[in-house]
Amino acid sequence: MKENIVKVGIVQQACSSDREVSIATSIEAIKACKQQGAELVILQELHTSPYFCQTENTEVFDLAKPIPGEDTELFSKVAKENNVVLVTSLFERRAAGLYHNTAVVFEKDGSTAGKYRKMHIPDDPAYYEKFYFTPGDLGFEPIQTSVGKLGVLVCWDQWYPEAARLMALKGADILIYPTAIGWDAAEPKEEQLRQNEAWKLVQRGHAVANGLPLVSVNRTGFEADPSGVTKGIPFWGDSFICGPQGEILLQAPQDVAFTGVAQVSLSRSEEVRRIWPFLRDRRIEAYHGLTKRYLE
Amino acid sequence: MKENIVKVGIVQQACSSDREVSIATSIEAIKACKQQGAELVILQELHTSPYFCQTENTEVFDLAKPIPGEDTELFSKVAKENNVVLVTSLFERRAAGLYHNTAVVFEKDGSTAGKYRKMHIPDDPAYYEKFYFTPGDLGFEPIQTSVGKLGVLVCWDQWYPEAARLMALKGADILIYPTAIGWDAAEPKEEQLRQNEAWKLVQRGHAVANGLPLVSVNRTGFEADPSGVTKGIPFWGDSFICGPQGEILLQAPQDVAFTGVAQVSLSRSEEVRRIWPFLRDRRIEAYHGLTKRYLE
Numbered sequence: 001m002k003e004n005i006v007k008v009g010i011v012q013q014a015c016s017s018d019r020e021v022s023i024a025t026s027i028e029a030i031k032a033c034k035q036q037g038a039e040l041v042i043l044q045e046l047h048t049s050p051y052f053c054q055t056e057n058t059e060v061f062d063l064a065k066p067i068p069g070e071d072t073e074l075f076s077k078v079a080k081e082n083n084v085v086l087v088t089s090l091f092e093r094r095a096a097g098l099y100h101n102t103a104v105v106f107e108k109d110g111s112t113a114g115k116y117r118k119m120h121i122p123d124d125p126a127y128y129e130k131f132y133f134t135p136g137d138l139g140f141e142p143i144q145t146s147v148g149k150l151g152v153l154v155c156w157d158q159w160y161p162e163a164a165r166l167m168a169l170k171g172a173d174i175l176i177y178p179t180a181i182g183w184d185a186a187e188p189k190e191e192q193l194r195q196n197e198a199w200k201l202v203q204r205g206h207a208v209a210n211g212l213p214l215v216s217v218n219r220t221g222f223e224a225d226p227s228g229v230t231k232g233i234p235f236w237g238d239s240f241i242c243g244p245q246g247e248i249l250l251q252a253p254q255d256v257a258f259t260g261v262a263q264v265s266l267s268r269s270e271e272v273r274r275i276w277p278f279l280r281d282r283r284i285e286a287y288h289g290l291t292k293r294y295l296e
Numbered sequence: 297m298k299e300n301i302v303k304v305g306i307v308q309q310a311c312s313s314d315r316e317v318s319i320a321t322s323i324e325a326i327k328a329c330k331q332q333g334a335e336l337v338i339l340q341e342l343h344t345s346p347y348f349c350q351t352e353n354t355e356v357f358d359l360a361k362p363i364p365g366e367d368t369e370l371f372s373k374v375a376k377e378n379n380v381v382l383v384t385s386l387f388e389r390r391a392a393g394l395y396h397n398t399a400v401v402f403e404k405d406g407s408t409a410g411k412y413r414k415m416h417i418p419d420d421p422a423y424y425e426k427f428y429f430t431p432g433d434l435g436f437e438p439i440q441t442s443v444g445k446l447g448v449l450v451c452w453d454q455w456y457p458e459a460a461r462l463m464a465l466k467g468a469d470i471l472i473y474p475t476a477i478g479w480d481a482a483e484p485k486e487e488q489l490r491q492n493e494a495w496k497l498v499q500r501g502h503a504v505a506n507g508l509p510l511v512s513v514n515r516t517g518f519e520a521d522p523s524g525v526t527k528g529i530p531f532w533g534d535s536f537i538c539g540p541q542g543e544i545l546l547q548a549p550q551d552v553a554f555t556g557v558a559q560v561s562l563s564r565s566e567e568v569r570r571i572w573p574f575l576r577d578r579r580i581e582a583y584h585g586l587t588k589r590y591l592e
Contacts, residue, residue, distance in 0.1 A: 202504040
């Protein structure tokens, strides 16, 4: 079996309310990844701005851009200049009153490999995403690139085994989650620890259940609540890459920006799935309840 | 919100080829759990015998018993004597040439609360279960008991997010996995560590994804391969109970028998699911692919 290693770079950053600064920070980090040999670079969720969903404010929709448009032109150029496959996470203006949280993947030559519109949309205090984002309508389709078939999902999707499984069943070689998650500063420390650990566990669990490597890229830094209602969000960083047994290959810190590259074997999945052939034994005739809201 | 705590006991044991010894060991441990206040006690997979699936041998079918039958009469009595809800894992003879790996749950009064026939059946070198067990035909149905609705699954099921989710959608209060898993003694140490960690990760991930506590009870001790083909299985113990954020509540050691009791809050799930309401946002209209073998 021929080994297939991809060098994967991740960019965990703190975002500025100055768009130009946030973008410049991403570009510098992409270059740093390239210098470390990265062929695939993954940015965090909504990396061109602070996480604007802490309040519901109609003026925020000004940040959204059409796809293709200003943002995709810019990152297409960055992908081409660095000769990397680039996973971005953008605020898409599709029409007046119709916006999505959309990951766009660029090929090494700057062409668009594909896009994914976030399917699962959260809505919790300080994460008012249902106000901003229409749930995705492109389904769970991996994006074919020159480095492999990328199962790109976004943030809240990371809690859903269904999303990871569907990407695996469609032949994804790797699961990828740009994300933006942090603590409620008002929560006690032990609850904060449980939440952070739960976030890692569920994603590493998807890697295991599907025999796939997984990349999760989260933002870091504190962002105040513009409405002053909450104490703001300390984003918890902790971006990581794990292999198909959930084993950690690269671990970012929590409190500071981080750029790093790991060697990820896409052929290791073949070995792992031969030992633990979960796909062989799925009881698909007994799974119809999964398409129901609840079964009581 | 009224707190609902259940004291859950687990019995991790090494099994003897002398059936009477294996059963006596279980009974002693159930009594010890009761003395520590347990209302619910969970035994490991196929606790009345060594793990007989290391070889394919037709004489092994002699171990199977009808349900109801000798085994259920015995454990019904044990449940009643100890006034506990008891989760057992039995080799069921349903008809000549038709056998199942079946968990039977007894009420505190010794009545049968319900049974679950293992749905996902593995088959790997030293785990020749497809020879012995017909895949279950009772679906994923939690079992109602006086201590809650038990989402009882068995061993190989533990790798399947679908099984855990279906139990959750049917109102399970807790996920329960009697299991029998160990290392291939021929594997290098680092692979052994990855496998053991993957096993914990995927189950704790199910707890998180479904906001449910989870109990996994594994056997311990070395069992030789009767055929002499492999080096036998050192079962890795490591039974555990975790809460709905995957947080460890009770952790057994790997190499020795263990009996222990933990306080498990069934009402904590209500709190956790209010913070992280994953069930609210499932994209059920986009999940039909989950009922397919593969999507390429």
